[in-house]
Amino acid sequence: MSTVTVLTSPERRRRWSMAEKSRIVEESLQPGAMVTAVAQRHDVHPNLLHHWRRQVRQAASRRVNFLPVAVAAEKKSSPAIMGSIEIELGDAVRVRVDAAVDEAALCRVLRALG
Known part of the structure; x- marks a missing residue:
């Protein structure tokens, strides 16, 4: 029924x-x-x-997954890499970009690595 x-x-x-x-x-x-x-x-x-x-x-x-962030002490760098950001995802992965990076491309790379 x-x-x-x-x-x-x-x-x-x-x-x-x-x-x-x-x-x-x-x-x-x-x-x-x-x-x-x-x-x-x-x-x-x-x-x-x-x-x-x-x-x-x-x-x-x-959905966006946030990762813990640690701010390291400023290193003396050459003018060629001024304005760069270095992102470490664990021990094996390091992404370094400068101010001219395409934001959409960086998001795709980080999403693929995360």
Whole structure:
């Protein structure tokens, strides 16, 4: 026997809180979970659940991860490297740029290394 939800108010759409959406999306991302089964269990159309999952993926791709920063003592440098920034990402990776660096390119490099 199936359950039918009757909406009697003029509002025909249900509202899902962010907590409810997150919980349902999280459940759908578990190993072995099927989107259709999770959607049916929560009385959500599978297309809507796919939309929520896509939103989560897009938000994750835009998320910025901050790294700890330490300011080192100023070193005496030659005029050729004045205005440069050196970024150390662990022991193995060091990125050095000068004031003429393209900001978008630097962001892409740091995102790839992070």
